[in-house]
Amino acid sequence: MFLSETYRKIAADGIWNNNIVFGQNLALCPLLAVTGTATNGLGMGLATLVVIIASNGLISVTRHLIPSEIRIPIFVLLIAALVTLVDILMNAWAHELYKVLGLFIALIVTNCALLGRAEAFASKQPVRHALWDGLMMGLGFLIVLVALGAAREISASGTLFANASVLLGESFRFLEVTVIPNYKGFLLMALPPGGFIMLAFLIVGKRLIDQKLAERKVSVTVLTPVIAEEES
Amino acid sequence: MKFDPATIERLKEKIAVYREFLKNWLEPSNLAQLRPKLEFQTGVLAGFALIASVLLGVTNCSTEGTIQRRLDEDLKKSLEEVVPAALYDNDMLQDTLNIPSAEYNIGANETTVYIAKKSGQVSAVCFKFTAPDGYSGAINMIMGIDRDGNILGVRVLSHKETPGLGDKIEVAKSDWILKFVGRSLDNLAPAKWAVKKDGGEFDQFAGATITPRKSVQAIYRGLQLFKAHQEQLINP
Numbered sequence: 001m002f003l004s005e006t007y008r009k010i011a012a013d014g015i016w017n018n019n020i021v022f023g024q025n026l027a028l029c030p031l032l033a034v035t036g037t038a039t040n041g042l043g044m045g046l047a048t049l050v051v052i053i054a055s056n057g058l059i060s061v062t063r064h065l066i067p068s069e070i071r072i073p074i075f076v077l078l079i080a081a082l083v084t085l086v087d088i089l090m091n092a093w094a095h096e097l098y099k100v101l102g103l104f105i106a107l108i109v110t111n112c113a114l115l116g117r118a119e120a121f122a123s124k125q126p127v128r129h130a131l132w133d134g135l136m137m138g139l140g141f142l143i144v145l146v147a148l149g150a151a152r153e154i155s156a157s158g159t160l161f162a163n164a165s166v167l168l169g170e171s172f173r174f175l176e177v178t179v180i181p182n183y184k185g186f187l188l189m190a191l192p193p194g195g196f197i198m199l200a201f202l203i204v205g206k207r208l209i210d211q212k213l214a215e216r217k218v219s220v221t222v223l224t225p226v227i228a229e230e231e232s
Numbered sequence: 233m234k235f236d237p238a239t240i241e242r243l244k245e246k247i248a249v250y251r252e253f254l255k256n257w258l259e260p261s262n263l264a265q266l267r268p269k270l271e272f273q274t275g276v277l278a279g280f281a282l283i284a285s286v287l288l289g290v291t292n293c294s295t296e297g298t299i300q301r302r303l304d305e306d307l308k309k310s311l312e313e314v315v316p317a318a319l320y321d322n323d324m325l326q327d328t329l330n331i332p333s334a335e336y337n338i339g340a341n342e343t344t345v346y347i348a349k350k351s352g353q354v355s356a357v358c359f360k361f362t363a364p365d366g367y368s369g370a371i372n373m374i375m376g377i378d379r380d381g382n383i384l385g386v387r388v389l390s391h392k393e394t395p396g397l398g399d400k401i402e403v404a405k406s407d408w409i410l411k412f413v414g415r416s417l418d419n420l421a422p423a424k425w426a427v428k429k430d431g432g433e434f435d436q437f438a439g440a441t442i443t444p445r446k447s448v449q450a451i452y453r454g455l456q457l458f459k460a461h462q463e464q465l466i467n468p
Contacts, residue, residue: 036394036396036397037396040396064258064260064263064264065263065276066267066276067267067268067272067273067276068267069273070273070276070277073277074276074277074280077280077281077284078280078284081284081287081288084288085287085288085291088288088291088292088295088299089291089295091295091299091302092295092298092299092302093295093298095299095302095306099306103392153396156396157396163404163405166404185438187438187439190394190396190397190439191439
């Protein structure tokens with residue numbers, strides 16, 4: 001493997017073990033608000049990914065300057081300023097994209113996962129680890145957003161990635177699929193309660209997989225006890 | 233302008249001293265000593281706030297013009313969408329008329345009407361209006377009307393309706409809004425300016441009735457505004 005142990009652990013934490021939604025149960029507000037369709041989930045995921053990498057990097061660079069007594073107001077200040085900057089710059093220089101993603105950018109301020117990563121990771125780690133953590137946490141969040149959006153969209157309206165071409169451009173029209181033709185629709189899944197219900201199913205699914213993995217690990221541990229040490 | 237070599241040498245030394253000082257000051261061990269001090273904490277918080285506000289201020293000022301241009305382009309594009317190109321040969325952004333609209337409940341107390349002219353004669357008008365009572369906030373729309381009061385086109389400019397439900401008022405998501413083309417106060421009775429659930433002419437969406445209902449009502453009020461000022465608008 002070309003990645004060292006530390007980077008691999010950060011990646012595994014971000015995407016699976018300590019995933020923002022599945023592991024930390026954070027960021028549920030933007031998660032449930034936008035995952036009516038897979039396309040919206042993707043848009044929110046991409047916007048969050050950019051901002052969480054930038055905020056992690058910024059906080060890690062300045063971590064020695066920040067006294068622990070006033071770290072929270074400084075983190076909030078940095079994240080809010082960053083989100084506003086991205087919002088303004090995108091409005092000016094990527095206006096077409098902004099018209100689609102603009103709604104999501106402002107919502108990132110409500111994402112406590114950014115503050116969570118700043119507090120739990122970026123403020124204690126060197127810059128390259130913090131950037132990598134931002135990328136992996138952002139990717140993990142993006143995957144959950146798209147998965148939840150897709151599950152809700154399919155069960156609510158029978159389509160997948162509807163209007164993806166509006167978000168990503170004409171060349172991505174191939175993503176738009178009608179999964180269940182002549183589907184009557186199941187409105188509940190598109191409404192907020194549907195978000196909670198589907199999220200619960202996804203979390204149960206993740207726990208089941210974890211359980212299976214743990215069982216397998218136990219049987220391996222009997223043979224080579226050293227491996228058990230890795231799990232901290 | 234020429235500098236005395238000795239002066240330059242002195243300046244270089246000064247800079248080196250400052251750099252050395254800054255480097256030592258930024259050492260993690262030095263900062264660790266400073267961090268518990270109250271005056272350091274105050275300074276850091278103020279410093280971060282200052283940098284953030286300067287950065288935001290500069291960005292805002294330097295992009296204001298660009299954003300305004302983009303918005304003008306957007307407006308021009310929306311005008312072109314609701315008024316067919318064959319109907320005008322003037323620059324509608326420059327040819328405007330302000331009319332009072334407070335009593336029509338379409339968002340603004342005064343509405344700017346963009347006037348389309350062909351060979352100097354008014355062929356159509358176009359204005360922005362708002363349904364202030366959408367399901368989750370205002371729905372901003374634009375409408376083109378020909379000189380006889382028939383709708384040439386309506387588009388939603390911005391809204392905060394539920395994604396996947398109420399956003400079918402956008403032309404990119406559904407062709408609902410195209411059903412208004414050709415309608416006027418003369419060819420559709422007042423009671424029919426409503427969604428089907430209310431006994432009207434226009435479809436509601438599955439799971440979203442309020443959004444289309446309020447949109448239809450706002451379009452109706454927009455037409456009333458045009459009718460009240462029709463003489464003034466088409467005979468400037």
